[in-house]
Structures are given as C-alpha cells and as structure tokens.
Amino acid sequence: PPPPRPPRGSLIVLEGLDRSGKTSQCARLVSHLQDKEGLPVEAWRFPDRTTCVGSMIAAYLANQSQLDDRAIHLLFSANRWEKRVLMESKLKSGTSLVVDRYSYSGVAFSAAKGLDIEWCKAPEVGLIAPDLVLFLDVPPEKAAERGGYGTERYEQLEFQKEVAKHYNLLRDPTWEVVDGSLPLEAVEEQIRRLTMDSIVTCQKGKPLANLWL
Numbered sequence: 001p002p003p004p005r006p007p008r009g010s011l012i013v014l015e016g017l018d019r020s021g022k023t024s025q026c027a028r029l030v031s032h033l034q035d036k037e038g039l040p041v042e043a044w045r046f047p048d049r050t051t052c053v054g055s056m057i058a059a060y061l062a063n064q065s066q067l068d069d070r071a072i073h074l075l076f077s078a079n080r081w082e083k084r085v086l087m088e089s090k091l092k093s094g095t096s097l098v099v100d101r102y103s104y105s106g107v108a109f110s111a112a113k114g115l116d117i118e119w120c121k122a123p124e125v126g127l128i129a130p131d132l133v134l135f136l137d138v139p140p141e142k143a144a145e146r147g148g149y150g151t152e153r154y155e156q157l158e159f160q161k162e163v164a165k166h167y168n169l170l171r172d173p174t175w176e177v178v179d180g181s182l183p184l185e186a187v188e189e190q191i192r193r194l195t196m197d198s199i200v201t202c203q204k205g206k207p208l209a210n211l212w213l
C-alpha cells in the first residue's frame with residue numbers, strides 16, 4: 001500500500017494597500033507558527049523579485065524601466081505561474097505558506113490603472129486558490145500617514161485610493177477582513193486565530209482548489 005500522505009498545508013494570503021501592515025504581520029505570523037505551534041510553514045511574497053521575471057518587475061517598480069500596463073500585468077502573473085509547481089508540492093507535502101500579496105494585488109493594482117477587471121483576472125485562472133484571504137483594512141489616508149511611502153511606482157495616495165476601490169470590488173464573503181487600524185497585537189491575535197482555523201480545516205482534508213472560485 002502507498003505510504004499515508006501527510007495532511008496538506010494551508011495557503012494563507014495577506015492582502016491590503018501599501019503600508020497596511022502586511023509585511024510585519026506575515027513575519028510575526030510565520031515565526032509564531034514555527035516557534036510556538038511547531039508547524040511547517042514558509043514565508044512567501046509576490047512579486048518574488050529573485051527570479052528573472054521578478055528582476056524585470058523590480059526594475060519597473062523602481063522606475064528604471066517603462067512597460068505597457070498590460071505587459072507588466074502579465075509579468076506579475078507569470079511570476080506567480082513560475083512558482084505554481086513548487087507551491088503545490090509544498091502544500092501537498094504538508095507545509096503551509098504565508099504569502100504577502102497574490103492575485104488580488106495583481107488585479108486590484110492593474111484595474112486601478114483603468115484596465116478591465118475581467119481581462120486582469122483571466123491570466124490568474126488556474127493558479128492555486130488561497131485557503132484563507134486575510135485583508136488588512138486600512139483607509140488609504142491612514143496608510144499614507146504611516147509614512148514611509150517609498151519612491152516606488154504606485155506609492156501615492158491618489159493611486160492607493162483607486163486600488164482600495166478595486167479591492168472592494170474583488171472582496172467576497174470568504175475573505176476575512178481584519179481592521180488594520182487596530183493595535184498591532186490585536187491584529188496579530190485575530191490573524192493567528194483565523195490562520196489556525198484554516199490550517200486545521202486543510203489538515204482535515206479540504207481539497208485544493210483553483211482560482212477564480
């Protein structure tokens with residue numbers, strides 16, 4: 001008989017505007033799951049700037065290159081596709097992934113430039129669907145006040161307001177919306193609880209699914 005399969009890992013995605021606190025929360029969540037819960041988990045992020053496609057994206061974001069809006073959209077998508085096989089094998093071997101941004105960033109940021117939302121979704125169809133989407137909700141004005149908007153493309157209040165509108169269009173009832181204006185520890189606590197629920201559901205045999213649901 002084949003050896004028993006380990007329970008699969010969970011695909012946890014954090015989304016939100018720039019300066020919504022995603023990156024800090026991802027790091028805190030991953031260390032908690034590893035150190036306190038002793039679970040196999042990895043921190044991932046998109047764009048993954050370490051690949052060839054990722055370096056083209058990095059140059060674009062740093063304003064070192066100009067690209068057609070549709071061309072850069074497809075590069076962001078390709079950057080997820082090139083990680084799909086590894087993502088699936090990690091999940092199936094029991095490792096949970098905490099991912100800083102995913103397809104929703106891809107669609108919200110490109111649609112905020114005026115591209116058609118359905119056109120933006122199309123190249124994402126068939127990527128692995130997250131088991132949990134945690135949306136860190138922070139009003140654009142408040143995120144801007146946090147300072148540290150860098151000099152990268154998109155890091156401007158007016159544009160972030162457009163992105164917020166498009167996140168709202170994408171939001172569905174399965175998303176868990178966390179009030180990102182709360183103190184960091186309160187946000188962390190909610191994220192931990194929702195994540196543990198998702199990990200348990202996946203361990204119990206919830207099947208992997210594909211985007212878009």
Ligand code: NYM
Nearest residue numbers: 018046047076101102105106109110154
């Ligand atoms: N971004 C990110 C997109 O426009 N499309 C995508 O598919 C993804 C994953 O890249 N402002 C944008 C959102 C961010 C920027 O992300 C870089 P980060 O999380 O700041 O490294």
